[in-house]
Amino acid sequence: MSEQNVIASLLDDLTQMQSLKTALCIGQDIAQYDLNKKIQWQYFNASDILNLPFTQRYDLGFVVFNDDLNRRSQLERGQIIVKLRDLWAKHVVVIAPQGDDAFMRSLGLTRIVDDALQDSQQTLWQFNILSYKNTPDWLNSKFWANPENWNKFRW
Structure with missing residues (x-):
């Protein structure tokens, strides 16, 4: 029951942070937890997602490790x-x-700290391409190919 509340509140938080119109879920159909019903959901099982050709990009992907996914390698x-x-x-x-934990980190996911799922022996992970890596200060045109500095400085 607490997992359902966590999923519903997580979906509510995500829709407030960014505009979510389309979403897909794997492992468990979680469209029922979308209380606002503003997201268009599609459900796939693990076998389908591995064999489907790319047709469109979704705003949100949600994976719930159930018995089918846990049986897979x-x-x-x-x-x-x-x-x-x-x-x-x-x-x-x-x-x-x-x-x-180590497997999820190796895939580039970051852990969402949430006390609500500690009782169920599950953890929440996320990957957001917008916040995956911040651009470092040195990675800008100031420090790279500046034609105005050619023949002025010796490296």
């Missing part, structure tokens, strides 16, 4: 999340078992 689970992260969705949220 770590390679297949990684392929599902990577395909979702790189191709299908702008923002990815994953509900995974607690023992998968």
Whole structure:
């Protein structure tokens, strides 16, 4: 029951932060937790997502590790999340078992700190391309090819 409340509040928070119109879910159909009913949901199981050709990019991808996903090898689970992260969705949220911390970090996901899921032995992870990596100060035109400085300074 607490998982349902966490999913509903997470979806509410995500829709307030950014405009979400389309979303897909893998593992469990969570369209019922969208209380505002503003998001157009599509549900896929793990086998479908691995074999589907790319047709459109979604605003949100939601993965819930259920029995079907937990039975799959770590390679297949990684392929599902990577395909979702790189191709299908702008923002990815994953509900995974607690023992998968190193695996989730290796896929570029960051942990969402939430006390509500501690009782259920699951953790929340996310990947948002907009906040994945901040641009460092040195990566700008000031420090790179400046034709006006050629033949003035010796490196």
